[in-house]
Amino acid sequence: MMDVTHNVRAAIQEALQSILERPVELEPEMNIVADFGMDSMAIMDFCMALEDRFDVSIPLDKMAEIESVQDLSRTIETLLAKG
Amino acid sequence: MSLLSKFEPLRAAHSRLTKRGHDPFSVVFEEMVSSTEGIMQGRRTVLLGTNNYLGLTFDEACIEQSVEATRRHGTGTTGSRVANGSYDGHKRLEADLAAFYGRKHAMVFSTGYQANLGMLSTLVGKNDHLIIDADSHASIYDGSRLGHAPVVRFHHNDPEDLAKRLRRIEKESGDKLVVVEGIYSMLGDSAPLKEIAAVKREYGAYLIVDEAHSMGVLGERGRGLAEAAGVEADVDFIIGTFSKSLGSVGGFCVSDMEGFEILRLACRPYMFTASLPPAVIASTRQALATLQGESGLRAQLRSNADQLYSGLARLGFKLGPEASPIVSVILSDADKAVAFWNGLLERGLYLNLALPPATPNSSAFLRSSVSARHTPEQIDFAVRLMGELGRQLGLLEAMPTEVGFAARGKVPRAAAVSDG
Numbered sequence: 001m002m003d004v005t006h007n008v009r010a011a012i013q014e015a016l017q018s019i020l021e022r023p024v025e026l027e028p029e030m031n032i033v034a035d036f037g038m039d040s041m042a043i044m045d046f047c048m049a050l051e052d053r054f055d056v057s058i059p060l061d062k063m064a065e066i067e068s069v070q071d072l073s074r075t076i077e078t079l080l081a082k083g
Numbered sequence: 084m085s086l087l088s089k090f091e092p093l094r095a096a097h098s099r100l101t102k103r104g105h106d107p108f109s110v111v112f113e114e115m116v117s118s119t120e121g122i123m124q125g126r127r128t129v130l131l132g133t134n135n136y137l138g139l140t141f142d143e144a145c146i147e148q149s150v151e152a153t154r155r156h157g158t159g160t161t162g163s164r165v166a167n168g169s170y171d172g173h174k175r176l177e178a179d180l181a182a183f184y185g186r187k188h189a190m191v192f193s194t195g196y197q198a199n200l201g202m203l204s205t206l207v208g209k210n211d212h213l214i215i216d217a218d219s220h221a222s223i224y225d226g227s228r229l230g231h232a233p234v235v236r237f238h239h240n241d242p243e244d245l246a247k248r249l250r251r252i253e254k255e256s257g258d259k260l261v262v263v264e265g266i267y268s269m270l271g272d273s274a275p276l277k278e279i280a281a282v283k284r285e286y287g288a289y290l291i292v293d294e295a296h297s298m299g300v301l302g303e304r305g306r307g308l309a310e311a312a313g314v315e316a317d318v319d320f321i322i323g324t325f326s327k328s329l330g331s332v333g334g335f336c337v338s339d340m341e342g343f344e345i346l347r348l349a350c351r352p353y354m355f356t357a358s359l360p361p362a363v364i365a366s367t368r369q370a371l372a373t374l375q376g377e378s379g380l381r382a383q384l385r386s387n388a389d390q391l392y393s394g395l396a397r398l399g400f401k402l403g404p405e406a407s408p409i410v411s412v413i414l415s416d417a418d419k420a421v422a423f424w425n426g427l428l429e430r431g432l433y434l435n436l437a438l439p440p441a442t443p444n445s446s447a448f449l450r451s452s453v454s455a456r457h458t459p460e461q462i463d464f465a466v467r468l469m470g471e472l473g474r475q476l477g478l479l480e481a482m483p484t485e486v487g488f489a490a491r492g493k494v495p496r497a498a499a500v501s502d503g
Contacts, residue, residue, distance in 0.1 A: 039440035041440045041441070044236070045217075048236065048238070055247075056251065057248050057252070059235055060227065060236070061228075061234070
């Protein structure tokens with residue numbers, strides 16, 4: 001599970017860096033909206049990049065609940081475990 | 084802190100925008116001169132952003148029918164069809180729509196927005212799945228949220244990604260409903276419907292096509308993209324609106340599905356809202372007859388769309404991927420887009436301004452919608468004015484001079500939040 005978490009966090013970091021076009025240091029409690037200044041559309045596109053990366057679909061209602069990096073990481077891990 | 088404090092960032096963004104000129108979201112026309120011209124601050128203004136594709140808002144026959152219906156049946160129905168009853172006109176319009184599409188059933192809603200809200204929230208339940216194009220109109224997103232089914236998005240106009248998404252839920256129980264649009268309202272591009280229909284068949288999903296911007300525009304008979312692509316049999320539900328090519332207001336859904344009529348007792352955005360007034364029903368029926376009887380209007384619309392698209396492409400503007408009645412200029416600098424839009428309006432040309440975050444990649448769009456009733460002179464005026472002002476603002480300098488962005492076939496995805 002630790003490996004999965006590590007991989008997911010690394011992928012989140014990579015996707016964020018690619019969207020924001022700058023290096024990003026991630027902390028689990030970081031707020032995706034407030035700390036990275038992404039609007040609702042940017043967040044949906046960011047999630048889509050992660051969906052492609054992990055071959056999962058994050059339903060919109062789950063996406064709406066995601067606030068922190070940790071929330072996002074857990075959502076993806078749950079979907080991976082289910083799949 | 085007040086209840087409305089949370090809108091402070093929005094208020095600040097809006098205030099920054101309006102300091103630079105007119106408010107693009109609150110334009111007022113004192114008078115409408117015709118379907119293609121209005122008066123704004125005393126100035127005659129060419130309307131190139133009103134989705135009035137066939138220009139039927141001033142059609143004599145539509146107006147006559149509307150006036151006659153008001154005299155005979157009154158100004159409003161004062162309530163919902165479920166509570167107050169339907170008027171004969173509601174039933175006749177539904178029969179007209181069913182006949183036009185060659186379907187067994189039709190249901191009329193009070194707006195196109197409500198048609199999507201109603202159908203998407205009702206057709207799928209919590210054990211089903213809704214799969215929508217990422218660039219769907221706001222009404223599709225809102226309809227998805229009103230219902231209880233999990234919603235996933237697929238990459239815009241990407242049938243392979245749709246297949247991937249359906250594959251991920253292949254083993255899960257429940258029905259799968261796919262939603263796409265005939266013409267996407269921001270860039271004017273169409274769904275690859277043949278390929279999407281093939282994916283839908285392969286995975287046993289249902290398919291909705293929202294033909295809001297393609298009804299009366301695409302297809303030999305004007306039925307929309309499903310007709311043009313030759314896949315009407317694969318489309319389970321067609322949703323549309325009266326507020327574009329039919330020049331009034333309202334929405335509808337047509338289908339052949341057995342048991343469809345029960346939706347009238349399950350679909351809340353149908354049941355709990357006032358029904359359309361007689362004047363609107365009457366003009367819409369007439370407009371639908373005109374749409375079917377005058378195919379020349381569609382030919383004129385196509386010709387006008389080509390004139391605008393090729394004119395702007397020749398100037399070097401970056402455009403959407405294909406010539407359609409929606410022609411959008413894509414600009415990378417939002418500030419310049421605001422100045423461009425203001426300058427055009429002050430010189431007598433109205434079109435739509437779309438800004439981030441409603442647009443992707445921090446780009447801004449100046450969106451035009453062409454009408455069959457535009458004269459070649461009006462389109463020429465628009466092209467020349469956009470060229471002159473575009474050069475003055477330095478928008479054309481860094482762009483190719485002969486063939487626009489569009490010809491290279493590279494398109495950013497359109498916005499999910501767009502105008503109706």
